[in-house]
Amino acid sequence: MTIAIHVADLTRRFGDLVAVDRINFEIVQGEIFGLLGPNGAGKTTTLAMLSTMLEPTSGAAQIMGIDIKKDQDGVRKAIGIVFQDQSLDEELTAWENMDFHGRLYRIPRETREQRIDELLNLVELFDRRNDIVKTFSGGMRRRLEIARGLLHHPAVLFLDEPTLGLDPQTRNHLWKYIEDLAKEKNITIILTTHYMEEADRLCDRIAIIDHGKIIALDTPARLKESIGGDVVTIQSPDTSKISTALSVPWIKRLETHDGEVILTLENAEQHLSMIVTRLNEEKVSITSISVHKPTLEDVFLSFTGKTIRDEDISRKDAMRMHFRMMRH
Amino acid sequence: MDIVYTIWLRSMKRYVRSKSRIVGSIAMPLFLLVFLGFGLNSVVSATSLGQQYVMFLVPGMVAMSVLFTSVFSGIQIIWDKQFGFLKETLIAPVTRLEIMFGQTVGGATTAVIQGIILMVLAVLMGLRIENPAGFFVALGFMILVGIAFTAFGIAIASRMEDMTGFQLIMNFVVFPLFGLSGALFPISSLPGWLEPVTLLDPLTYGVEGIRYGLTGVSQINPIISAAVIAGFAVAMTVIGAYLFRKISV
Incomplete structure (x- = not known):
């Protein structure tokens, strides 16, 4: 078993606030690993550090053996990211968004065009490839972002709240894509979510994170058994x-x-x-x-003494979801 | 170079698709040219100009469209920040310098195209370029103005969170730069105390250079103009690159 991600005492402070507090975990290649926790628990900060967007205050991490502090470009080539907020160019077509990404990652033309077609087929957007992204629904945009994140054949895919603000049907659809991906491409996926069902359905192992600390880490089944x-x-x-x-x-x-x-x-x-x-x-x-x-909700409650329900979403998320709905 | 080209290519695609913006940013200088140019043509004494006022105004309006388009192109990075696209670029294994150069070249290109469109319209309105080589002199100055002010826009965008400050920059920085540049009137016709101020305005040298190219007449030696505006373009690119390096999303 190859270790895809190794995290040791990773810490990030913002002033007095310890957003991520000496977390440790290892992810095996091919695994879907979930970071589950309420908003502000430190999930996104963890992803930002692992993807070299944010410098850790202390601690270390390697992605496919590459140190996140020493070789940022190496890490960036090894990972694909789907950000929490949309990051497509809405004025460009689906194909052009893919092409832009492929060029940024310096994929030679022939390979690039072949992979773009293949991936757009995979996420069922090939027929819409020449449409401007502005005309896409929330679910289509997400699928396009996932396809784009895979274009440079990363060993590890980061999904930050991949289904936030999507309707249940689209969410189910997207889960299927993610599962198929992990199977077909044997890619390592690390995802953050505050949806219990999402973590339960998709993840091989889950780290429950609260106030910057990992409070439990195991398979969903064993976490539920622990109740x-x-x-x-x-x-x-x-x-x-x-x-x-x-x-x-x-x-x-x-x-x-x-x-x-x-x-x-x-x-x-x-x-x-x-x-x-x-x-x-x-x-x-x-x-x-x-x-x-028992559900993961009960697990979370028993470890933290509080619930993580969707009603708890912060104002910022509520606004973000509102924005997304306005756009479609 | 391939990264710079990639980002340039994106700017071009967006530019070609934004018909309303192309028309919109041509309209202002064109209307000024028509209203001020023809309206004041008979009123303004042409003795010091050696030419008709409307023809004097053309290079100024070309400079204006290059100036406004390029500042706006640079500042557009804020949109990329707000709509999240900047993250996609920043997370790629490329340097910030490549991204910044790509944005600058892209913005400058759209600005120069806007300037050329205005120039063509001016030719249709009766401007005669005496010397074909003059067109290329003017083009060179337009490119320098375009680069300088796109970089200026990027520098500002790197420090701004959203578009709320945009109007402030336009009213208190860009418009005064334009007004003092001698785009609308010969700098020698200003009161004596204001003349040094116009000479501090980098755009003055851009306008004078374009005017030299298009009409063969200018109040500042074109070599000096070229040196100053080129120096300013380099300085703005360095400052823009420095500030962009520190941009965070």
Whole structure:
């Protein structure tokens, strides 16, 4: 197994703020690796350092064995990037955007033109190759950016929030592309996201990152196993009484969050009636009760004590999404 | 060189597609030429000019279209910054210097094309270029003005976050440079105390050089004009390259 990315104690400060705090990880070639965390957790800063856009304050990293501090051009040739914000020239056609990129990376004409056609076919934009990008939808632009990022045959592809602001259908479509890519091209992909399903579906391994630190790193399955059972969510007007009512050994964990009580236990289905009976005895009213297998959301909650839901998106992201929608 | 060419090529493609901008930036100098030129032709005493006022005005208007187009082309980097495209260029394994040169050459080319369009329109309006070699002299000066002010625009764009400062730069820097350059009137007709100011304006030498090429008459020796505007172009390119090196997105 070849190590594609090696990160050791990578740190970045902005004044007093430690955006990325001594993170360590290794990514194997061909792996899809996810950096999952809320906005401002340090995901984009990490990508910016790995892609040589930003100097680390301290620590080191190598991409395909190339040091990000010592050989910036070497790293840049080895990676392809799809930025969080769009970075296409809207006045140019799809083909011209690709061609510009190919020339910047000094790909000889014949190879360049052949690869452009091949990649535009791959992302199903070949028929639209001579259309101005301004006329493209959000999903098409994203696909074009991914194709462009692959043009110089990078060993590693960086995807920064690849589906932010896209509708669910387009998002699903794009996930399929990314999966196929990883399989067909045997390319290493590192992606950042704050969408749980995205990380769960795409990633071989996930690093959960919060406040600049990696707080958990494993496969999605093992992260979910770490919860230790099923999750029961109880909504109730008097959540405070629940914890006393339910102090029983078979409940492994009990957390109160936003008018909800979240329980972790094994074989939840079998215990459900017991929970309801107990709460009735204690005269605790229940608004709703639900059982589910643990998700990455529960993993994140158990590690950080907070949720990472889409409602939490910052104002800046809300505006960005608004902009994207306005454009299409 | 291939990178400079790539970025130049992009500028050309964008230029050719922006019909409204081509027409828009030709309109202002053309209208000035028609309104001021023909309107004031009989009023302005032509004795000191040795020619009709409208013909005196042509080189000034050519310089104007080169000036405004080139400053605008340089400042357009801010759009690239805002629309994210600059990242795509900056992350590529190329040097900032190559990117900056490509932008400069691209901006200067569009500016010179705009100047030539105006020159052709002036010929249709009756301008006669006495000496065909003069056209190439004028062209040389237009290229220097184009390079200098595209680099100037890039320098400013490198320090600006968005387009809000653009109007300020246009009103308080570019327009005074234009006004003081002798594009509209002979510099000798200004009050004595203002003359040194016009001689400090680098554009004066550009206008005088273009005027020498097109009409064969100028108030400043064309060799001096060439030296000053060439020096200014080099200085602006160096400053522009230095500031662009530090640009962040």
